[in-house]
Amino acid sequence: MEEIDRRIVTLLARDGRMSFTDLARETGLSVSAVHQRVRRLEKRGVVRGYAAIIDHDAVGLPLTAFVSIKPIDPAAPDDAPERLAHLSAIEACHSVAGDESYILKVRVASPVALEDLLQQIRASANVSTRTTVVLSTPYEHRAPELAPSEEAGEPETRQDGIA
């Protein structure tokens, strides 16, 4: 992926509704060329979709928390993500290195709802939980800055010293 595609991705990450006309202006390409590139980025899965960013306070889910989970029976098969997928209060599930096995990001309406959710998590996945409540969120969903790289996942620095 090269420069222009990276630029397109950055712009769309910042404004997912930017028109092809504007993207064309920003990239210096024609409308049909950017259109083609965006479609390709979508097809390749570089752009996985588009979403509205919503204010969770405003929609009745003012309480955010991170829930770290650890299997109670370490020998049992680890299928926690699937077991928890039906809980729509769980916004994200990350498998992590460290003492615990997953970190979940959850959004609920109230402390009581959180308590209830934790019970469901424990029951559904047979895990113990450790919860960190979010007090406020200074920022979130910031778009990354895509620095020069070539294909997928390149080192951004490369020390070579001599040529």
Add this chain to the structure above:
Amino acid sequence: MEEIDRRIVTLLARDGRMSFTDLARETGLSVSAVHQRVRRLEKRGVVRGYAAIIDHDAVGLPLTAFVSIKPIDPAAPDDAPERLAHLSAIEACHSVAGDESYILKVRVASPVALEDLLQQIRASANVSTRTTVVLSTPYEHRAPELAPSEEAGEPETRQDGIA
């Protein structure tokens, strides 16, 4: 906020590029009515924006981590979010309850880049860090299910009995 608005928000959270025509069909309203509602939701800040969801592996940022930070000098003014805002590798910053004061979500290109970022974080905010590396992400960015409620942050159950 009532039923139809909640429905609109849910739909847009799932597909930020859904057309007004489709939203109209889904909600049973006319195109101009949904248009009006969406504009109002945007103006009120319920919908804070739109973003493309990108595959970080594909854009050269395959390494995600959670960095918990704790001030080295507890007496110093706590302005870590502003001090860290310039680091574009930081996607989100949450103030949290518990032992540590903030949890950052970061995306970098490589372990070396993570090491470098951690140093910048410590230097910029005068904090100690504890890092949890993400191994994989079963899911992320799931749209919440907006259950009945009226204004912002209502109890999710209400018993009334008679009409």
Add this chain to the structure above:
DNA sequence: CATAACGACCGAATTCCATTCAGCACCGCC
């Protein structure tokens, strides 16, 4: 009760944008 004011809706008109298509230029390859 009349009526004014407001809010939400609809349908039509207009403008703008997404999408497609036919060409053209630039490779790399045989």
Add this chain to the structure above:
DNA sequence: GGCGGTGCTGAATGGAATTCGGTCGTTATG
């Protein structure tokens, strides 16, 4: 040089976004 592939442009078309005028129902007010 001919050929196929890739990426671009500009024009054409269809569909969507946005605006506007008008209707209806509700509420406040005299």
